Each structure stands twice: as structure tokens, then as C-alpha cells.
Amino acid sequence: MKTIIDILVEYIQENCSQYEYVKFDDIFESVESQLKTKWEKEANDRDLSYEEIRVNKIGETYRLLTVDSRFKGDGNNNWTAREGFIQ
Template identity: 45%
Template sequence: MKTMLDIVSEFAYEQCQNNVFIDFYVLFDKVELELKTKWQIEADEKNKEYSEIRINKLGELYRLLTVDSNFIRNDKGEWSIRPGFKVK
């Protein structure tokens, strides 16, 4: 199964060519679309509401983007892939 970083890397590689920046929530929506079922199972197993898991995943993705050197953020808070990035 793909990780959040795998999903966002592939999506950003496709969408962020030529210095295009995307809103964080667009990136998150793509990740959520692919991992929602897994997150719902996680919520059930932890006896938590899905919304609580979702908030944690928002923070987790933001943290991943800030520490991964393949992503850059502009002054509007939008994200892009670093020039020269290649999907593995």
C-alpha cells in the first residue's frame, strides 16, 4: 500500500511541473481519497471518530512536506515539487 508521501509525491509530480504551486488541502484531498478506507479502519480500531483521525493525518502530511526536501512552499502557503524531482 502506498504511503501518504508516495501519493502526494506522485500527484505533485504530475500537477506541479514548471513551478506550479498547489494549495495544501488539494494535496491532502488526493491523499485522503486514496487512504480514507484505511483511516476509517484505524478510527474504528482506536475507538475514535474519523474526524479526529483526519485532523491527525492533516498534521502528519504537513509535517512530512516540511521535512522532505523534495517539496517547497511559497509565501502563499502553497506547495510544489522541487525542480528536478523524479518519482521513484
């Protein structure tokens, strides 16, 4: 199964080929759509609500974007690839 970072890299490569910015919400929607089943199981296993898991995953996704040098934010919650990342 893909990880959040795998999905982020794939999404940015597909949607930012000209280094255009995309909204964080759109990026997270893609991540969530691919991992929702796994997160629902995690919520059930940990006796948490899906919303609690979702909030944590939003934070994790944002953190990954900020610490991974392949991504660049514009300060307004929009993201793209750093120059040279997309082949």
C-alpha cells in the same frame, strides 16, 4: 497500499510539472481520497472518530511536506516540487 509520502510524490509530479504551486487542501484531498478506507478502519480500531484521525493525518501530511527536501512551500500553504525533482 500506498503511503502518504507515495501519494504526495505522485501528486506533485503529476500536478507541478512546471513547478507551479498547488494548494495544500487540494493535495490533502488527493491523499484522503486514496487512504480514507484505511483511516476509517484505524479510527474504528482505535475507538476514535474519523474526524480525530483526519486532523492527525492533516498534520502528518503537512509535516511530511515541510521536512522532505523534494517539496517547497511558498509560505501561503501552497506547495510545489523543488527544482530538479521532476524529471
